[in-house]
Every structure is written in structure tokens, then in C-alpha cells.
Amino acid sequence: MTLPDADEPQATPSPKGPSRRAVLGASAAAVGVAAVAGAGGFAFGRETSSSLTLRSYDFRGPHQSGIVTPQQDRLHFAAYDLTTSSREDVIALLKAWTEAAERLMAGGELGSGATGGSYVAPPDDTGEALGLAASGLTITFGFGPGLFDDRFGLASKRPEQLIDLPHFSGDVLDDAFVGGDLCIQACADDPQVAVHAIRNLSRIAFGTAAIRWTQLGFGRTSSTTQAQTTPRNLMGFKDGTRNLRAEQTADIDRFVWADAGDGAAWMATGSYLVARRIRIRAEIWDRTSLQEQENSIGRTKGSGSPLSGGGEFTEPDFTRAGGDGTPLIPVDSHVALSHPDANDGMAMLRRGYNFTDGADSLGRLDAGLFFLAYVRDPRTQFVPVQERLSKSDRMTVEYLHTTGSALFAVPGGIGPGEYVGQALFE
Secondary structure (H helix, E strand, O other): OOOOOOOOOOOOOOOOOOEOOOHHHHHHHHHHHHOOOOOOOOOOOOOOOOHHHHHOOOOOOOOOOOOOOOOOOOOOOOOEEEEEOOHHHHHHHHHHHHHHHHHHHOOOOOOOOOOOOOOOOOOOOOOOOOOOOOOEEEEEEEEEEHHHOOOOOOOHHHHOOOOOOOOOOOOOHHHHHEEEOHHHHHHHHEEHHHHHHHHHHHHOOHHHOOEEEEEEEEEEEEOOOOOOOOOOOOOOOEEOOOOOOOOOOOHHHHOOOOOOHHHHHOOOOOOOEEEEEEOOOOOHHHOOHHHHHHHHHHHOOOOOOOOOOOOOOOOOOOOOEOOOEOOOOOOHHHHHOHHHHOOOOOEEEOOOOEEEEEEEEEOEEEEEEEEEEOOOOHHHHHHHHHHHHHOOOHHHHHEEEEEEEEEEEEEEOOOOOOEEEEOOOO
């Protein structure tokens, strides 16, 4: 499901308070935690499966983590509705979330931990991550359009880029997966670590914000660094071959990071997150011939090479024709319509995940792609591409339908002593 194709070295912090990683002792350093690269950074080179669970990232830095950070294998995403009309309550929540996220990403527990507090009071931490390593946990915060209504005096600070996403052709949106005033993206290489983060941050929000919707994801459907191999999606194809990579710093600066000159100075070094819950019509796709599947995508199912020939990373040749004179890559294929050449050179940084949520009331598999993409301006990088795909892309029209949709402004990095989004409220 290859939807539109689209830091700095960081030290490993010591957790404040009780650490769930203490049981690992000095072995963490021996395996290579120190090889991990300020916020959203990465270490070049391939990592072993054991080192994946031991790595950790700084919460503070020039950008939020979880954007160009090497994409982890698991996701827990949550969107929230604010239940208060007090600006001070929102600031207090963001301060509390900042403190908690910094501790969680370092592998620590919250407060006095799951077992260290009063015996007659609820523990400060739910405890399901006790004994688990940091597992590369990243926590990324975003602000939805609802934060900028009249409740908090922020209407004049809403970025022009934070639009209400249009209803695209073929969307079958479920209100249970649309919108949100705030969002948290928790990614990790251990699903329990990601769930633990969202669970505890949601506890902190009680009385100020309530969960609107959540999505669990597994099996990344893109790569954010050159060291990562291309994964496969639930349609069986390699996904994200042309995704932007963290090492492409000039392109990342151009297509991902917002600038003060873009119109909202408080968004400098931040980005905009598009979230789309895209369901596969699995029962139809699974009964489709291999030839039709490949023609819909524009790539071979085995190697991921374009149908015009070469290897996976060979540039597609949209002019090359077969013996009958028709293009080897069909003009209505996903590759042809999503390629930057067909979209004024636009690109985006994708961080999507597979999902499966059982079956619907008719017994059909509820599974697909939870599409996540970071862009500098969704009006020029996402909306025109999606409009083209929703109307003309064979794969999108015949085999997919979108049931959830949201857009969030993701503030820039958090410096020492700051809280997430502080520039917006000052």
C-alpha cells in the first residue's frame, strides 16, 4: 500500500526516579545503547534485534522524536478531546505530559513507580512495563484544529497549514476515527512499552482531556533511514520504497520541517501530521490475479521493482511500452499517480503501520494501513496527491476505502526547562 511517496546525534538519558531498565544492568551499554543517536536522531548502520529493545532516545532536542527517528515496529496512537475550557488547565496538562514523556522515553517509571508509593493509594505508574527496556520508545505530541477554537484564546495562532482535511472521493469516514484536539503518537519496538506510554499519559489527562479514538499498529510500512530495509504491507507488497530518509537532510528541511517564515512562528522546527485509517477490501484483493495486483501497484510483488524493469530502487520509466504499445507501468497505477514527477515534485515522510481490528458485523476483515505522514504543508504536499489518487488510482478506487482522517500540528523540539507547545501559549 505505497501511498504517496514521499538529526542530530543524541545521548541516552538517565531516567529520573525508578528505572524499569535497571534490571538490565550495565549490559545495555555493552550491547550498544551508546550507539544510538538529540531528539529524533538515529545511529547509522544496521542494528541487531537485541539492541533494538535496549536503545533509547532523548525527549528534548531541536525536533520532536518519532518523526525522523528510525521507525520502530509497534505503534499506539491516541487522539483526545479537551474536556475543559481553561487555558491554564491545558498548559498544566502539557507540562505534566512533558515531564512524564521524558521519564518514559528514558525507560523510567512515573512518580514513585508501580510499587514504591503508599500502600493504601493507587500507584503512580500502572506497572505493565516493569522489567522491560526502553525499546526505542518515542512520544510525539500534536495539536488538532479544535485546540484553536474560542475556548483557549488561540484562534489567531492557528496555522494556515492546519486545515480541515477535505472529504476525498471514496472516503467512508467513521466519526469514531476522525479529528481530535490533541494527539499522542507512541512508537516502540515492544508493543507493551507503547501501550504503557499511552495508558499512563491518558491517566494524567483525566479531568482535562478524554480519549476520542485510538489505533494500534504493528509492522512498520515504511523506512525512515537508509539502514532499514523496505517492509511489506498487508497487501503483500513492499511499501515505502521511495519514502524520504532522515539522511536526506536537504529534502527533510524542504518537505518536513516547518519554518518561522511559513506563517506560524511557534511551529518552527515542527511539522504537520496526516493520519488516515485506510481499510483494505481484503476479500476482493485476495481473489485478484497476481497480474492485476501488480498492475494496480505498478511494481512486482516479489522484488518490488517497477514494472518497467530493474531493481527495487530503479527509477520507474513511465514511457517504456510493451509489445502492444501500452506503457509497462499502467497510467492508473499507484506508482504512476503518486510519483513526485506527477505531483510537482512534492514528497512526504511516511511513518505508517499495518493494523487489524478483527472483523466487522458482516464477517469481513477489518485490516489495512494506518497511514501517517509528516509534511511541511499539507495543502500542497498531501491534499493534491490524495485528490488525484482518490479519483484515478486503480488501487485506491478498487481495493481501499478510508474510514478515519485527522490532521495535527506537531510543535517543534522541546528545549531544557520547556514544555511541549510552550511557544504557542507564550
